[in-house]
Amino acid sequence: MTKQELINNIKRKKSFLCVGLDTDLDKIPEHLLDLEDPIYAFNQAIIEATSDLCVAYKPNIAFYECYGASGWESLRRTFQALPKDCFSIADAKRGDIGNTSSRYAQAFFNAESAGLNFDSITVAPYMGEDSIKPFLDFPGKWAVVLALTSNQGSADFQNFQQGDGKQLFQEVIDKVNTWGTDENLMYVVGATRGEGFLKIRAHAPEHFLLVPGVGAQGGSLSEVCQYGMNKDCGLLVNSTRGIIYASKGKDFAERAREEALVLQQEMEEQLALHGII
Numbered sequence: 001m002t003k004q005e006l007i008n009n010i011k012r013k014k015s016f017l018c019v020g021l022d023t024d025l026d027k028i029p030e031h032l033l034d035l036e037d038p039i040y041a042f043n044q045a046i047i048e049a050t051s052d053l054c055v056a057y058k059p060n061i062a063f064y065e066c067y068g069a070s071g072w073e074s075l076r077r078t079f080q081a082l083p084k085d086c087f088s089i090a091d092a093k094r095g096d097i098g099n100t101s102s103r104y105a106q107a108f109f110n111a112e113s114a115g116l117n118f119d120s121i122t123v124a125p126y127m128g129e130d131s132i133k134p135f136l137d138f139p140g141k142w143a144v145v146l147a148l149t150s151n152q153g154s155a156d157f158q159n160f161q162q163g164d165g166k167q168l169f170q171e172v173i174d175k176v177n178t179w180g181t182d183e184n185l186m187y188v189v190g191a192t193r194g195e196g197f198l199k200i201r202a203h204a205p206e207h208f209l210l211v212p213g214v215g216a217q218g219g220s221l222s223e224v225c226q227y228g229m230n231k232d233c234g235l236l237v238n239s240t241r242g243i244i245y246a247s248k249g250k251d252f253a254e255r256a257r258e259e260a261l262v263l264q265q266e267m268e269e270q271l272a273l274h275g276i277i
Contacts (some may be wrong), residue, residue: 152192
């Protein structure tokens with residue numbers, strides 16, 4: 001999916017919602033556990049209930065890999081169920097030396113290799129250029145680079161300040177920008193960062209930002225939009241637990257839709273407020 005296609009979808013659906021598919025067998029409704037592939041059954045129902053309200057889906061690969069071959073099959077089937085008009089993100093946080101990264105890219109971007117053909121993959125930039133460039137070598141694919149996250153340990157490295165006052169996450173963005181463009185690079189920025197979005201936008205004004213943390217993690221959508229939205233929206237705001245685990249009963253898909261609709265309506269308001277729709 002190109003950047004313009006993503007922008008068009010945001011305007012058409014009046015939404016910049018990304019639904020996370022971090023599907024945990026300990027949290028899905030019990031009545032699904034007797035099925036042959038409960039993870040896929042759960043995901044399929046969530047996708048069918050929310051596809052008109054969101055523009056992206058983001059399976060967290062760890063929730064599939066932990067089940068070995070059967071988990072990978074659930075991931076493959078889930079990928080095939082994703083609507084073609086939704087941006088797909090493999091939340092794998094890969095990043096290794098060049099020849100290894102090229103194999104990771106092949107696994108997630110080449111359908112003939114592993115049955116997957118995601119639009120994008122999250123990557124960690126710590127190992128530098130040769131760990132990220134292989135993902136950018138696939139035409140039409142995106143690398144979503146960790147920049148400023150909101151987990152407890154993020155301050156251990158990301159906020160490190162150099163003598164000139166520049167923080168490490170700002171250096172990461174400036175360096176990564178030289179390896180690609182806003183047509184194939186996005187950045188991960190935690191929703192609880194608030195005014196930190198201003199620093200991000202100073203270094204990446206036109207790039208899309210993948211923003212986890214709205215909903216169950218306490219991030220404010222209005223604050224994210226105030227500080228992080230650009231003229232094209234430039235945001236994919238992810239919600240996982242608040243949507244997919246809204247209910248553990250047989251009404252789980254209906255409740256997921258209700259929660260997604262609340263966010264979509266808030267997003268529609270923000271898009272109108274910023275003159276995007």
